[in-house]
Amino acid sequence: MIWAISAGLLGLLALSIPVGIVLFLLGFGVDAFFSPFPLIRGLGNLVWSTSNNATLIAIPFFVLLGEILVRSGIATRTYSALDRWVSWLPGGLVHANVATATMFSATSGSSVATAATVATVAMPQAEKLGYDPRLFSGAIAAGGTLGIMIPPSINLIVYGFLTQTSIPQLFLAGLVPGIALALGFMAITVVICLIRPELGGLRRTFPFPEMLRALLQLIPIILLFTVIIGTIYKGWATPTEAAAVGVAGAVVIAALFGGVSVKMFADSILGTIKITSMIMLVVIAASFLNFTLASAGLGRELQSLLDGLGLTPTGLILVVVLIYIVLGFFIETLSLMVVTIPIIVPLVVAQGFDPIWFGILMIVLIEMALITPPVGLNLYVVQGARKSGKMSEVMVGAIPYVIAMLIMVGLLILFPSIALYLPSVLSGS
Amino acid sequence: EELSVVGSWSGLPLHKQYEAPFWGETLPAASGGEITVALTTHNQMNLGVGDVFRLLGDGVYDVAMTVADYAVADAPELEGLDVPLLALTADEARAMVDAARPMVDDIYAARFNSKVLAIAPYPPQVVFCNAEVSELADLEGLKVRASGRMTAKFLEALGAEGVNVSFSEVPGALQKGVVDCAVTGAGSGYSAGWWEVSTHLMAIPLGGWDSVVTAMNMDRWNSLSAEKQELIMSQVQAEFEAPAWASAQDALVNDIACLTGNGECPSGEARDMTLVEVSDADFEKARGVLVGEVLPDWAERAGGDWAERWNASVGSVVGVSIGG
Amino acid sequence: MEESLLHILRRLNRGIALATGVVLMGCAAIVLADIVLRQMGSSFGGTDEISGYVMAIATSWGMAFTLLELGHVRIDILRGRAGQRARAFFDLFSMLVLTGTVTLIAYKCWPVVARSLANDSRANTPLETPLAWVQIPWFAGWVWFAIVAWLTFVAAAMLVMKGRFETADEAIGCFGEEDLAK
Ligand code: NA
Ligand code: NA
Numbered sequence: 001m002i003w004a005i006s007a008g009l010l011g012l013l014a015l016s017i018p019v020g021i022v023l024f025l026l027g028f029g030v031d032a033f034f035s036p037f038p039l040i041r042g043l044g045n046l047v048w049s050t051s052n053n054a055t056l057i058a059i060p061f062f063v064l065l066g067e068i069l070v071r072s073g074i075a076t077r078t079y080s081a082l083d084r085w086v087s088w089l090p091g092g093l094v095h096a097n098v099a100t101a102t103m104f105s106a107t108s109g110s111s112v113a114t115a116a117t118v119a120t121v122a123m124p125q126a127e128k129l130g131y132d133p134r135l136f137s138g139a140i141a142a143g144g145t146l147g148i149m150i151p152p153s154i155n156l157i158v159y160g161f162l163t164q165t166s167i168p169q170l171f172l173a174g175l176v177p178g179i180a181l182a183l184g185f186m187a188i189t190v191v192i193c194l195i196r197p198e199l200g201g202l203r204r205t206f207p208f209p210e211m212l213r214a215l216l217q218l219i220p221i222i223l224l225f226t227v228i229i230g231t232i233y234k235g236w237a238t239p240t241e242a243a244a245v246g247v248a249g250a251v252v253i254a255a256l257f258g259g260v261s262v263k264m265f266a267d268s269i270l271g272t273i274k275i276t277s278m279i280m281l282v283v284i285a286a287s288f289l290n291f292t293l294a295s296a297g298l299g300r301e302l303q304s305l306l307d308g309l310g311l312t313p314t315g316l317i318l319v320v321v322l323i324y325i326v327l328g329f330f331i332e333t334l335s336l337m338v339v340t341i342p343i344i345v346p347l348v349v350a351q352g353f354d355p356i357w358f359g360i361l362m363i364v365l366i367e368m369a370l371i372t373p374p375v376g377l378n379l380y381v382v383q384g385a386r387k388s389g390k391m392s393e394v395m396v397g398a399i400p401y402v403i404a405m406l407i408m409v410g411l412l413i414l415f416p417s418i419a420l421y422l423p424s425v426l427s428g429s
Numbered sequence: 430e431e432l433s434v435v436g437s438w439s440g441l442p443l444h445k446q447y448e449a450p451f452w453g454e455t456l457p458a459a460s461g462g463e464i465t466v467a468l469t470t471h472n473q474m475n476l477g478v479g480d481v482f483r484l485l486g487d488g489v490y491d492v493a494m495t496v497a498d499y500a501v502a503d504a505p506e507l508e509g510l511d512v513p514l515l516a517l518t519a520d521e522a523r524a525m526v527d528a529a530r531p532m533v534d535d536i537y538a539a540r541f542n543s544k545v546l547a548i549a550p551y552p553p554q555v556v557f558c559n560a561e562v563s564e565l566a567d568l569e570g571l572k573v574r575a576s577g578r579m580t581a582k583f584l585e586a587l588g589a590e591g592v593n594v595s596f597s598e599v600p601g602a603l604q605k606g607v608v609d610c611a612v613t614g615a616g617s618g619y620s621a622g623w624w625e626v627s628t629h630l631m632a633i634p635l636g637g638w639d640s641v642v643t644a645m646n647m648d649r650w651n652s653l654s655a656e657k658q659e660l661i662m663s664q665v666q667a668e669f670e671a672p673a674w675a676s677a678q679d680a681l682v683n684d685i686a687c688l689t690g691n692g693e694c695p696s697g698e699a700r701d702m703t704l705v706e707v708s709d710a711d712f713e714k715a716r717g718v719l720v721g722e723v724l725p726d727w728a729e730r731a732g733g734d735w736a737e738r739w740n741a742s743v744g745s746v747v748g749v750s751i752g753g
Numbered sequence: 754m755e756e757s758l759l760h761i762l763r764r765l766n767r768g769i770a771l772a773t774g775v776v777l778m779g780c781a782a783i784v785l786a787d788i789v790l791r792q793m794g795s796s797f798g799g800t801d802e803i804s805g806y807v808m809a810i811a812t813s814w815g816m817a818f819t820l821l822e823l824g825h826v827r828i829d830i831l832r833g834r835a836g837q838r839a840r841a842f843f844d845l846f847s848m849l850v851l852t853g854t855v856t857l858i859a860y861k862c863w864p865v866v867a868r869s870l871a872n873d874s875r876a877n878t879p880l881e882t883p884l885a886w887v888q889i890p891w892f893a894g895w896v897w898f899a900i901v902a903w904l905t906f907v908a909a910a911m912l913v914m915k916g917r918f919e920t921a922d923e924a925i926g927c928f929g930e931e932d933l934a935k
Contacts, residue, residue, distance in 0.1 A: 016832040016927065017847045018825040021854050037433050042480070042489040043861040047895075048888065049477030051809040054801035060777050060811065161595070162475070164440075168601050235605025237788050238598060240801075244784035269774030270767065274824040277815035281825055284812075287475055294474040295433065295490070297467060332826070342473050346439070374828055391833070479877060483868065502877040502884060503868070540872060581879045591879060593801055730881075 001034050001301060005293075009330055013375065019332050020281030023289045030292040039292050050287040051280060054240060055161050058154050060276040061243035062109040065224075066117045067268035068250040069104070072258030074220050078103060079121045081217035084206045086186075090193035091200040093129060094139045095186050097122050101143025102182040103218070105150040106225040107246060109157070111333075111370050112275065115144025115378045119385035131201035133389050135192065138371075138397020141378040142185055142404075145367035150178035152228060152246070155337060155366060157239055159359045162341045166356075167239040168232055172423040173360050177408065180418065181364070184404040192400055220257045224249045279334060286335025290342065299343045306347060313351040314413075320344060321365065321409060328369025332377060336369060337362070360419040361412050368405045371398040430657065431465045432649075433490040435481065437641050439470040442616065442680070443551060443673060448494065451669040459664050464657070471495055479503075485646055486542035493543075494643040496551065497533070498577045504540040506731035507533070508579045509739045510548075511637040514712075514719055515747045519678035522550055522638045528742040532735075533642065543644040546665045549673040552680055554580070554636025557618050557627040557702075558610040559603045564711040565631075574599055574611035579727060580636045586722045587715065600626045612636040615684035616696075624688055624700040631705045632685050633712070643669070716749075724751045755908040759924050762901055763821050769897075770818040773811045780807040799880040806887040813894025816855075817901035821924075825851075829927045837922075841913045844925045848909060852902040859895040866892050 008029055012022040031039040069075045079100045086095035101118045108114045119140050126136045148155040151171035160167035193200035206214075227249045231237040237245055254260050293299075311319060323344075327336055341362075348358050370378040373395045383391050412418055436448045452466045471481050471493070478499040485493040501507050510529045516522035526548045537543045560571060569588030575581045581591045594602045594611070602608045603626040611623070612635055618624070643665065650658065686692035690699040728736035728751050736751045744750050780803065787800040819825055832843040868874070869884040876882040905924060912921040 013828045014831050015847065016827045016829050016843050017850050018827050020825060021847075021851045024854050024858070025850070036431065037488075037490055039489055040861065041487040041864075042484045043858065044863065044865040045477070045480045045483055047858060047862055048809065048865050048891065049480050051812045051891070052477075052805045052887075053808055054804040057777075057780065057804045057808040060808075061781060064774075064777070064781075164596055166598060166601055168598075231788070235602070235607045236792065238594070240804075241784050241788060244781040245788065247778070247781045248785050266771060269778075270770055270818075270822075272777070273770040273774055273811075273815040274819050274822050277812060277819035278824045278826060280812040281816060281819075290475050294469050297469075299469065299473055338475070342475055346473075374830055377826065380826065487864070499877065503872045503874045505875065578877050578879065578881070585879065590796065591798060592796070593799070593878075730875075 001030075001296065001298065004033070005030065006330070013330070018281070019335075019375070020278075020285040023282065023285035023332075023335060027285070027289040027292045030289070030296050034296040035292060037295060039295055042291065043288060046288045046291055047284055050284045055157055056280070056283070058109055058152075058157055058240045058243035059279055060272050061247050062152070062154060063113045063275045064268060064272040065243070065246045065250045066104065066108050066110075066113040067271045068247075068254050068264075069107070069221075070117050070120050071264045071268050072254035072260060074254060074258045075100075075104070075117050076121045077217045077258075078221050079118070081214035083125075083204075084211045084214040087204045087206075089186070089190055090197065090203065091135075091186075091189040092193075092203045093122075093125055093131060093201065094135055094189050094193075097136065097139040098143040098182060098185045098189070101140065102146055102150065102179070103221050105146040105148075105178065107152075107221060107228060107250075108147045109152040109154040109243060111145045111147040111155075111367070112279070112377050112381055114147030115141055115381045116275075116385070118144060119382045123385050129202050132199040132397075133386075134393045134397035135189070135199050135400075136201075136397070137382045137386060137389075137394045138399070138401060139185065139189065141371045141376070141382045141394055141398050142367075142401030143182070144378050144381070145370045146178055146182055149174045149181060149360075149363050149367060151175060152232075152239060152242060153363070155334065155363060156359060158334065158337055159341065159362065160239075162338070163345050163355055163359070165359065169356055169423045170359050171229075171232070171239065172426055173356050173419040174363060176422055177360055177364065177412065177419055180411075181367075181404065181408055184408060185401055188400045188404045220253045224253055282332050282335050283338060286332070286338045289335070290339040293339065294342065302343055303347065313353065316348065316351055317353070317361075317413060320348060321361070321413075324362065324365040325368065328365060329372050330375050331369070332375060333366045333369050337366060354416065354420060356423060357412070357416045357419050361409065364405055364408050364412065368402055372402060430463060430653070431467060432492055434466050434468045434492040435474065435476075435485075435490050435494070436468060436470040437495045438472055440472075441551070443549060443641060444470060446676075447549065447669055447673045451665075452492075455668045456661070456664050459668075460657075460660060464661075482537075482541040482543065482642075482644065485644060486540075488646050488648060490646070491649045492546070492643065492645045494547075494549075494641055497548075497640050497642045498579075498637075500541070500642075501578060504536050505727070506733070506735040507536050507540075508727055509731065509735060509743065511577075511579075511640050512719070512724070512727075512743070513554075513580055513583050513635050513637045514633065514716060515743075515749065516634065516638060519550065519674060519681065521747070522553070522634075522677070523674050524746050525743050526550075526638075526640055528746040529739075532738055532742060537642070537644050538647060541644065542647045544647050544650040545642060545644050546662065547643040547670040549641050549643070549670055550677045551639035551641060552614040552616045552677065552684060553634035553638050554612050555615050555618070555633065555685075556610050556612055556631035556635050557603070557623045558629040558631065558705075559606070559627040560609040560629065562610070562629050562631065562705055564705070565707060565715045566711060568610065571609040572607070574602065574608045575636065576612065577636065579723065580612060582726060583635070583719060583723045586718045596621070599623065603627050614639065615681060615688060619684055619687045619696065619700075624702050628703055629705050630685070630688050630702040631707065632681075633707050720749055720751070724749070728752065755911045756920065758904060758908045759821075762817075762904060766818040766821055766901065769814055773814050773818075776807060777811055780804055799878060802876060802878050802880055802882065806882070806891075809891045810887065810894060813891050813898065816894065816898040820851075820898070820902060821905065823926060827927050832927065837918050840926075841918050841921055844921065844927075845906070845910060845913060848902070848906045848925045852899070852906050855895070855902050856899045859892070859899040862892045862895050 082099040083096040687694035874884040
């Protein structure tokens, strides 16, 4: 069954059928060929229950928040301020891409929204200053993935929702690995640009007073982050509600520091609806596929496969990591999570692993899936913002950052406390 | 015959100790290999809890089990199966469920095109508080996390404020004072570490017993031979329903011991929550609210002659009469 | 004629998307108000229930807009290498498959509404929301998606038959104008 589904997935995707529709077709196929029961009768209920979900409303809220920041000009000013501080490094403006992505990750719960935000403001600079288009766009695609590791994070909300683990604890656990990954991205950029200086374009230094003045431009984003995270940890709002707080905060901050107009709101709304529906078609389809796979016994098949291997707990984790790397090439990330979490997480937890730690490990693998071809949503978002050049350039440019993520996976397995230290200290237990 | 069976929450003892062995081994063995079972659970299928019996009625699978209370959106009369505070011991709860069984059979046949095979209990839904409470009246003005419509309405009638928090967020919510109290099964609260963030335990079933109904699609049931029907029915009763009930009272006593340290805790380290003793007067007052407000409200929701049927069956067992 | 049909569809869906977005912002405002009220020791109750309904309805009504904006992600490994004529056939085929699937979904959503109507189902919450009230708008959104998909498919097929590949590409190709601007 696993092989037939993989082949079907690749074939249908190659025909350029929309990803969400492909997942529906696979669900129909599993129903017809691998399940003796008329699962399709449950289709309507699945569509209703999946979309009638108060947790998922965080998706449009976070996308809207990012749209408002871009269209009010706050995103551009944040970018140029960070540019003042990091462009002296070998790699120059590439570091500003990573730094801006990190900053926006702290206000956005979505990697796609983060990558779209940074790409919009960064791309116009690339050609002007003579950067290597591969490294420059790869850094945006990779930096954008931090959106789901650094809190807030829709994917961590979905993980917490599906596994019944605490979302604030997951958010705390993602903070250190998220910042470490950002530093790792910058370190690997420095290494590459020391070896091949021509890739990095112009290194620039700015007078110190100008750098200090630039800090003022970061205030809106820091304010917004404080408001969103503060309401969660003060116990005023649940993580989902905090997304609504973020929208309100973005509107206020746009009014105070940027430009607001009816057109700006209209454009932000249209962009939000477009991205939200795109994601939701995939999420709904993935949950139908998951329903057919569970009914057809994929869980049992996978369980007996893993049992048959006679693995040690560490061996199990390594196999699971391998499974996610491979599936991550081909499957859209939110659907990958929805389909696999109910099957994989119980197996992992049964071996004595901490579900919060595993959630963070999974997020690193999901980040990787976002920038590995052929199906890597962030690659497409960045390419969409480029207006010229080949898709393959973005893919090549992302490779160094995939390596940084692999190193992070290894570190998390060797030192679980990278993720678990902060939640254990701050939860006060 | 291959039966596709969708079990209740895979992480809870009812599934692990009774459902999974019964459907996975006992029934196939008792049938001499004539019945085989493909077993999964509704949470593994990622189904909405309100959809489980809807899809059973549509024939998506053959057998399903979950908390009856999850299905009351489609059948308000079903709320009468699990009324809070009427049964304090497992034996009383069993008597209530047995009395309600003919009504439940009718409801499942009419609303979900299904045949009821068994009704088993989850542990009673008790109250964890991170606040000084010494009687039920102290709940007035507190923020309480409840699940299920009748429990929420009951809490409102007692003067508490219902707050909706998902199970996994309850510890954080208790700690930060987003809620003062939360209702769940004593065992679930123990294993999820709620004792870390709450001080007082009210060991009365304010949320009822969360009866779990096992039912089979009616068309599928009718397609079975009389012998197979007989076999399934007798096996379910003897090998699943009876042992699940038999352990329910012990489980409650053990769970309370684990949470409060009053007695032996077989599942791990005993904790030291304060056990709140509910006085008879206090209890009678709460029951007055239940009988005077919450049940008549339900009778209106359910409509038809459900209140009369309930009075004649469950009501007469527990000594309560709606509207009189 | 095909072009004016597509034009009308785009304008209609733009209006619908704006309205949907306003509803979403309204929902954010309600959530915010509830957070503030809670600090003052009171609450609307049921904001998460309402958020769920808003999400379901917003999702179904946004689908057609995203379709016309070419927002539903497609992988163009083979398509990107093909010539103009072959690309048009990739697009038409993909559009036909999408249209069929969405029609099936809309068709299968009706029994959900029908059962809620038959049972007079009310949400298992203190609000007791009649489920049909929220499921009918949700269902209508999927029906609208199916209708728009069929009309778009027919219009694009006619454009291709007339050899107007570029106009067809704008309607059902892989990347939209907005993608480039964003
Ligand atoms: Na984030
Ligand atoms: Na990928």
